[in-house]
Amino acid sequence: MSDTTVRWGVIGPGRIANRFAESLAAVPGARLVAVASRDLARAQDFAQRHGAERTFGDYASLYRDDGVDAIYIATPHAQHAAVAIDALSAGKPVLCEKPITVNAAQARAVFAAALANQRFVMEAFWSRFLPVYGRVRRWLGDGSIGAVTGIESYFGYAQPRDLDDRLWRADLAGGALLDVGVYCISMSQFLFKGPLKLLEASATVGEPGVDEDLRARVAVGEQGIELRFHASLIHKYYNCFRIQGELGEILITEPFWDTGQAILLRHGEAPVTSHSPYLRNGFEYQVQETQRCMARGVLESETMPWADSLTVLTCMDEIRAAVGVRYPFE
Structure with missing residues (x-):
């Protein structure tokens, strides 16, 4: 190189x-x-x-x-x-x-x-590297919404039921959690760091053996902020990410994993909207991070460290166990 x-x-x-x-x-x-x-x-x-x-x-x-x-x-x-x-x-x-x-x-x-x-x-x-999330973290850091009281996130689309598609195949680790629910969990863990603790999970598990529709509650970070999320392959939602606080809330607009817009909504004040357009299509920021890390000779990224991947996967392992989804190769 x-x-x-x-x-x-x-x-x-x-x-x-x-x-x-x-x-x-x-x-x-x-x-x-x-x-x-x-x-x-x-x-x-x-x-x-x-x-x-x-x-x-x-x-x-x-x-x-x-x-x-x-x-x-x-x-x-x-x-x-x-x-x-x-x-x-x-x-x-x-x-x-x-x-x-x-x-x-x-x-x-x-x-x-x-x-x-x-x-x-x-x-x-890639969503962790989007510029809009830098703005969200600054709002959180300066206490714009006060103490955080909860997180809500939705990622749902009505996908064609094509049993040959990887989304519906247990042998390819299909299902809503690994394909779309992971965004709800990982972005929460990114913003608030620390451990994840499963509180509750339920799912519709279809005949192919994958979770078609899933709801869960997860305690995020040392403060145990409750994340409530819904992931689905069979229902379309308003796919936003909402952080609620004592003084207001932050709304990352649909689709929250692929957006340049976040809105600060403080009680009794006019909304403040942050616009962060992409250079290209949003994937470029993770590529930039990879190349920076390679140039520095480090083995992992500070923004997407190995420990975060393990924390999220451990939580998803617990969710799948709770709803009865196990892939045939496990």
């Missing part, structure tokens, strides 16, 4: 990988050079659309490519751990889509591989 250029490879050229590839145009020194998929034609199509130079019909060839400096993993959830460990073991830094693994045990194995091989790895929780 040169001082100024990071040559990226993509594993799993699906829907979300397109957004990653498009974001690289906004990151100085970032360049997409290679794509790997077990379906070579799919890799070739992705490479043609995004200007990558090389394509592979297997992952190992990309690991061995000396012209790749870092790998972005966007395979289905169930494959994250194995692919990340193989990439790290081959000496490649890794940015892996959320959730970084299916469960906490797998995440510990990934982080052990990063440590053993002295390579950077980060969960690609």
Whole structure:
């Protein structure tokens, strides 16, 4: 890797990988050079659309490519751990889509591989890096809403019931919690840090063996602020993130994981709206963080540290146990 250029490879050229590839145009020194998929034609199509130079019909060839400096993993959830460990073991830094693994045990194995091989790895929780959340943290830090009394979050869409799609397949770790509920939990943990304690959870578990609709209450941080969230593959909600306090509230508008707008609503005062437009599409900030960490020679990000990924995954393990969702490979 040169001082100024990071040559990226993509594993799993699906829907979300397109957004990653498009974001690289906004990151100085970032360049997409290679794509790997077990379906070579799919890799070739992705490479043609995004200007990558090389394509592979297997992952190992990309690991061995000396012209790749870092790998972005966007395979289905169930494959994250194995692919990340193989990439790290081959000496490649890794940015892996959320959730970084299916469960906490797998995440510990990934982080052990990063440590053993002295390579950077980060969960690609891009929402943590959005500029609007910097504004939210400043409002919280200066006491704009007083003592925080609660958090509400919704992430729900009515998805087509395609039992071949990864969302509905237990063997691919589908379901609402790992796909969308993780945003509600991780963004709460990001804003308030500390431990997570499950208080209550319920879910509709469909015939494919995945949670189609899920509600939970989680105590967040040392103060035990109660998060109430609803994640769904079968219902559409107003997908916002609301932080309630003694003096008012902060509303991160829909869709809260992909927004540049937050509103400060103090009792008896006019609303204050913060607008934070993206440079490109929002993914660029996590890419910038990855490249900064690589340049500094550190193994993890302070914004998305390994401990946070483990805390969130442990909580999600407890939620799945409470509602009776266990994947066949666990």
